[in-house]
Amino acid sequence: MRVRLTLLIASSFMALPAAGADPAPVRLNVKPLLCLLDKNATSCAVTFDIRWKSALAAEYCLNDEAQPLPLRCWPKALSGEHRQDRLVTQDFFFWMSPATGNERVAEAKIEVLRVGSTDRRRERRSRHVWDVL
């Protein structure tokens, strides 16, 4: 009886950190986060500088929304760096996941902004005195 009670208390105590703490305090830092496309451009060619850090050493994988498989996985580690060449045509996410599973423990959104328009009227410049932008 005493043994059972000890095991029950011990198992409960061990489960507490996993249940109460942040399950994966991973920080993902990606540069750049924004890609500008001129009117006739179809994509940005970008070399992404990707860095991650974790409070808990674990096996993490870097994922790209356009790829079914991870770009790269690290063995049990607290941090990692990766450079990724990519053509970007629309908004997408990089994210970190555990080596087993697709859970997103950290993510970074890469945004695409088209600064020109195929509608020439939207590109017209007025000659108003107050128009400065």
Next chain:
Amino acid sequence: MKFPTFCYFAVLSAAMAAAPLAHAESDPSGSTSAQTTAEPATPVANAPHAIPAEKNWRFGVGLGYGQRTNPLIQSEDIPVVVDLDIAWFGERWFFDNFDLGFALVDNSRVTTNVVARLNSDRAFFGKTNTRYVNFTVTAGGGEVPMPPPSSPGAGFNPPVELKVPDRDYAVELGLEMLFDGEWGHATLRAFHDVSNTHDGYEISADYSYRWVRGRFTIAPSVGVAYKSAELSDYYWGVHADEVQPTLQGYQVDGGIGWEAGLRTSYYITKSMRVAVSANYERLTDNIALSPLVAEPYVIGYFAGLAWQF
């Protein structure tokens, strides 16, 4: 070189009747074909996709500091602290910051619009002051203005008012042709007064080119404009009924002015950017010689944050 109003409307009517809208805005087929030409040269790429349709409304605001100098005598520069950008674009009709337009032709080479606008020269006349000038009699018998007396009793005549004449806004109707390509953007415009305000016209051309590097865009521009004698004289001349002891009569002929500008943006996020712009406009020589004009140029600048919603 007056451009008769009836001819003007005849040209517009003919253009509206003859020109189908060959290239609707946000042409999905054009966009898609452009997308499919992009082959991934790097390990990963998003699948090609159509460029999403643009919203009809465009609303933006710029907050910062800037001004546009006022070339008129005894006038104040025009401060620019808030710059609103409000526009709506339909299939043919559009409203662009108080310009009301209708697309007559839109194809791969050119977009031709008929546009109604307010003349912008009037804006300078909203920032003028009245000044009082003291006169004294010279030995030759003529009167010349002199500075205010520094001591009591030194003045000879009561001060005379020097007031910049009032001017009205003019509604102008015209055609504009917009061109673009790898070489940049160009615009040709011809506008005529339709409000019986100045009864003149303006023809202008401008060119700009935009570079995009990373988060940074820079767009220099140049332009020339011919303002007719009627337009120039209405706004910048001193008419017979406006002659004062302090303001001699002056008739302005038509002439060509020019401008150059630079607009830069650094995008912090998708909707927020740091915007810096500067513009120099040289008035026509005839306008620059007017007694109403203190400076033959207009300098504009602005630096601040701009949001696009």
